[in-house]
Amino acid sequence: MERVVILSQVQDIFKDILDDEEVILTDKTQAPDVKGWDSLTHIQLVVGIERHFKIRFTSREIQSWNNVGEMVDTIQNRIQNS
Amino acid sequence: MLFTSNEFLIFFTAFFLLYWFVCDKNVKHQNILVLLGSYLFYAWWDWRFLSILITTSIVNFILGIYIEKTTVPKSRKLLLWIGLLQGVGCLLLFKYFNFFVESFSNFFSFFHFNIHIQTINIIIPLGLSYYTFKSISYLLDIEKGKIKATAEWMVFCSYIAFFPALLAGPIDKARTLIPQLEQKRVFDYNLATDGLRQILWGVFKKVVIADNCASITNHIFDNYQHFSGSTLLIGAFLYTIQMYADFSGYSDMAIGFSRLIGFNITRNFDFPFFSQNIAEFWRKWHISLTSWLTEYVFTPLSIAFRDLGKLGLIFAIIINFTICGIWHGANWTYVLFGLMHGCYFIPLILTGKMNKRSKIAGNKMLPSFSEAARMLATFVLVMFTFIVFRAENITQAFNYYQRLFSISLISIPAVPKGYLTFRTLLLFIGSMLLIEWLNREKEHGLQLGVIKGRIFRWSVYAFIFFLIGMLMETSETPFIYFKF
Incomplete structure (x- = not known):
């Protein structure tokens, strides 16, 4: 799956879980840039992404992302390796 | 060598001179x-x-x-x-x-x-x-x-x-x-002078508030069987204030002394009594411990339990606060203290309000009625947990609660006299809370930005000095958090 497609699907998941149609994600987006993205909704977002892409992150991966780009990299790696 | 002792004053002066010269x-x-x-x-x-x-x-x-x-x-x-x-x-x-x-x-x-x-x-x-x-x-x-x-x-x-x-x-x-x-x-002059102000505020909270609360609360908690419910309620109130003044006073001194030698260390308190719910309280109380536990206990646990949804978060927070409780010492009272706080979070998790942040009173002088009510409710919830925290064991805590919630709760309290009378002490507690309320957006209570004019500011410092001098007891009382 192409990176752009993954990013767009992740954006849809964010819109759905944060209940905000105006969320726009780029590779450089970080939690403080998105209204409602805090440590608790982060867990919900992770679960949403895992279910959508049918993958499972490790705890270390979830805690290591500094921005959306790094998260998308992990998703892409997982999809390619599965 | 307590921060408020003469030995420490000599030690730190020598250290300061050697360090900078x-x-x-x-x-x-x-x-x-x-x-x-x-x-x-x-x-x-x-x-x-x-x-x-x-x-x-x-x-x-x-x-x-x-x-x-x-x-x-x-x-x-x-x-x-x-x-x-x-x-x-x-x-x-x-x-x-x-x-x-x-x-x-x-x-x-x-x-x-x-x-x-x-x-x-x-x-x-x-x-x-x-x-x-x-x-x-x-x-x-x-x-x-x-x-x-x-x-x-x-x-x-x-x-x-x-x-x-x-x-x-x-x-x-x-x-x-x-x-x-x-x-x-x-050497940073502004950092050092602000450090001095923070130390002064810390000493005020320790010497004027905490130690004088202690002279009353020790008596009430040690002889709780002989006091009415209303007096025990005041005992719990004073102990909550004492804990705050003692520990945040210590933290202000620790941060202030660090600033004098050029360090900016982690903030430990952010005026927790102005919190509108228990989650906000813990973001403002013993911040360095809470953030440690959030990073190394709560976050990994909430990730591990993520498939359980809100139930997973409840498990994570209960375990997190049980550890927070037992960190204070080897006693079931601390375990219960942690469990109570963990349970207080459940409604916030279920309603999704745990991480909601709102600035109290905005730029206004007074909070709204609902804000004041939420602040008071949070204070009362915290106060009830400090009864367990102070008790020698679980039995004593339950007996204290039992007596507190008896018919004698509706009676005129007979507060024993400490070094200060209860009324004078209330006046000082009120002043502390007022000064901190006015400076609630600042790093500590004595960043007197609201008072314009050097003479006025210095008058406040001089008055605090005077109070400390008057009330500095000859016997040194150790800080509560040293035993943890």
């Missing part, structure tokens, strides 16, 4: 002095524990270097586990061994099995809980690749033993303090 050539000289000063400060309390502090420092310094060097994930994990075992092992041995042994044999004697395990006669090394948490966070961060291991043993040992925060925190993470220890400190 003799050892100011380079960072190495500054760190030698910080380390020697910290070890002297620690040995002054009890030299026997110095060996444990030094051993912990050396072991964790070496482990840090090897965790970073090793590229094999399994070996990194193994080295991390050695470090965790060393830290947690020391805590278990010195702080919790007797507690577990006694609880274990009590549990079996309940079923008429008599198991006799010898307890050990051991004293808890001062500051153990604080410096162990520092060393654990250091190793965890290296293993996760968040920080690099420091190659300078003197920097690492100074980080662990940093004297202003050695005995009762704040628990600085390595990424906050180590970069500051690696750079030469340059």
Whole structure:
């Protein structure tokens, strides 16, 4: 799956879980840039992404992302390796 | 050598002069002095524990270097586990061994099995809980690749033993303090004077508020059987204020002394009594411990339980606060204290309000009615947990509650006289809360931006000095959080 497609699907998941149609994600987006993205909704977002892409992150991966780009990299790696 | 003692005043003055006038050539000289000063400060309390502090420092310094060097994930994990075992092992041995042994044999004697395990006669090394948490966070961060291991043993040992925060925190993470220890400190007049103001405010809270509350609360809690419910309610109120004034007063002094020697250490309190719910309270109370637990306990647990949804978050928060409770000491009262706070979070998790942040009163002078009501409700919830925290054991806590919620709650309280009368003490408590309310957006209560004009500001400082001088008791009362 192409990176752009993954990013767009992740954006849809964010819109759905944060209940905000105006969320726009780029590779450089970080939690403080998105209204409602805090440590608790982060867990919900992770679960949403895992279910959508049918993958499972490790705890270390979830805690290591500094921005959306790094998260998308992990998703892409997982999809390619599965 | 308490921060409010004459010995500390002499020690710190000598340290300050040597630090800025003799050892100011380079960072190495500054760190030698910080380390020697910290070890002297620690040995002054009890030299026997110095060996444990030094051993912990050396072991964790070496482990840090090897965790970073090793590229094999399994070996990194193994080295991390050695470090965790060393830290947690020391805590278990010195702080919790007797507690577990006694609880274990009590549990079996309940079923008429008599198991006799010898307890050990051991004293808890001062500051153990604080410096162990520092060393654990250091190793965890290296293993996760968040920080690099420091190659300078003197920097690492100074980080662990940093004297202003050695005995009762704040628990600085390595990424906050180590970069500051690696750079030469340059005297900053504004930082130093603000540090002095923060120390003055800390001493005021300790000497004028906490110690005078203690003279009443000790009497009420030790003889609670003889007091009415209404008096016990006042006892609980005063103890909550005492805890805050004692511990935040200590923290203000620790931060202030650090600023005088050019360090900015972690903030520990952010005016917690102005919180509108319990989650906000814990974001503002003992911040360095809460953020430590959030990062290393709550977050990994909430990730591990993520498939359980809100139930998973509830499990994570209950475990997190149980650990928070038992961190304070080996007593079931602390476990119950933590559990109560964990349970307080459940409604917030279920309604999704746990992380909601709102600025109280905005830029207005007074809070709205609903804000004031939420502040009061949060205070009352916290106050009830401090009854358990103060009690000697669970039975005493329940008896206290029972008497408090008896018919005598509706009676005129008969507050015993401490060093000050209850009315005078209330006046001082009200003044403290008012000054902190006016400065609630500032870093500490005495950043008097609201008072224009130097003369007025100095009058306030002089008045606080005067009060401290008047009320400084001859006998020194140790800080409550030293025993944790």
